Amino acid sequence: MADDISSHSNDKLSRRGLLFVLSSPSGAGKSTLARMLLGADDEIAMSVSVTTRAQRPGEEHGKDYYFVTGDEFEEMVADHAFLEYATVFGHRYATPAAPVQKSLEHGQDVLFDIDWQGTQQLYQRAGQDVVRVFILPPTLAELRDRLESRATDSNEIIDSRMQRATSEISHWDGYDYVLINDDLDACFAKVKQILSTERLRRARQTGLIGFVRDLVAE
Ligand SMILES: Nc1ncnc2c1ncn2[C@@H]1O[C@H](COP(=O)(O)OP(=O)(O)OP(=O)(O)O)[C@@H](O)[C@H]1O
Numbered sequence: 001m002a003d004d005i006s007s008h009s010n011d012k013l014s015r016r017g018l019l020f021v022l023s024s025p026s027g028a029g030k031s032t033l034a035r036m037l038l039g040a041d042d043e044i045a046m047s048v049s050v051t052t053r054a055q056r057p058g059e060e061h062g063k064d065y066y067f068v069t070g071d072e073f074e075e076m077v078a079d080h081a082f083l084e085y086a087t088v089f090g091h092r093y094a095t096p097a098a099p100v101q102k103s104l105e106h107g108q109d110v111l112f113d114i115d116w117q118g119t120q121q122l123y124q125r126a127g128q129d130v131v132r133v134f135i136l137p138p139t140l141a142e143l144r145d146r147l148e149s150r151a152t153d154s155n156e157i158i159d160s161r162m163q164r165a166t167s168e169i170s171h172w173d174g175y176d177y178v179l180i181n182d183d184l185d186a187c188f189a190k191v192k193q194i195l196s197t198e199r200l201r202r203a204r205q206t207g208l209i210g211f212v213r214d215l216v217a218e
């Protein structure tokens, strides 16, 4: 296991940046939106998760996920290396703490593509620093179409993801924003808008734009 994802000090998690979460039922488009955001915004870094699921064609270890065995995963749990972890579709997924801490220390916001269980855990730990965005497909039929046309999963896996979709959608009220990803560009524009609004809100809270207040007071 790479040192950069397993060595950490959880209790020193810096609070300077935003933890920006995108969740959705599988296939609604959160990874696509995440990629677009990373390409458009230098001030946000992706949190690369650890998983025990098999690598898909085209996925890169360390870029899309850190692919580990079940034993390696449980060792990292025992070492308190994770900010959150959950079982999704029968596989283990987790957010390594060390890279998140590093990004925050460098003044970057951090982007998470995690499920509702991980979002709840992150929110319990980091509270107001977390911005939670839930992405919905326009319809369940369209969700299936997207999973099929992505062509990364067998029919059996697609069926199981569709079966889980309704229960995942039932957690929408644990989120700060809910967006329908019908038109991709329109949805992306809303994601960017949410991020910039939340950055401004945070800057107001932390006094980073105190100089504006000083100017007005003069
Ligand atoms: N608005 C959209 N209209 C049509 N197709 C879309 C739209 N958004 C995403 N897609 C396509 O849908 C498929 C699923 O998208 P994506 O892989 O981003 O979903 P996901 O929510 O990250 O799924 P998972 O949780 O399984 O990783 C991809 O082929 C993507 O190109």
Ligand SMILES: Nc1nc2c(ncn2[C@@H]2O[C@H](COP(=O)(O)O)[C@@H](O)[C@H]2O)c(=O)[nH]1
Pocket: 023, 024, 025, 026, 049, 050, 053, 084, 085, 086, 088, 093, 094, 095, 113, 114, 115, 116, 117, 118, 119
């Ligand atoms: N709680 C967490 N959920 C995660 C994490 N990384 C990904 N995920 C979620 O798992 C499903 C399936 O993802 P896939 O890439 O196998 O299709 C999806 O809902 C992701 O958001 C994580 O670190 N923690």
